[in-house]
Amino acid sequence: MVQIELDEATVDRLDQLRQDDETYDEIVTELINIFETEELTMFRSGDL
Numbered sequence: 475m476v477q478i479e480l481d482e483a484t485v486d487r488l489d490q491l492r493q494d495d496e497t498y499d500e501i502v503t504e505l506i507n508i509f510e511t512e513e514l515t516m517f518r519s520g521d522l
Contacts, residue, residue, distance in 0.1 A: 488502075
């Protein structure tokens with residue numbers, strides 16, 4: 475498994491986003507999914 479070191483400011487921001495005792499893995503996965511969805515939407519809208 476890949477390990478990533480985060481600075482204190484990043485951890486604070488992640489803590490603000492966490493809901494209902496989400497793990498850091500869960501919140502980061504959710505953020506990646508949102509990013510990928512937005513990227514896909516932007517890519518497809520450019521095809522028109």
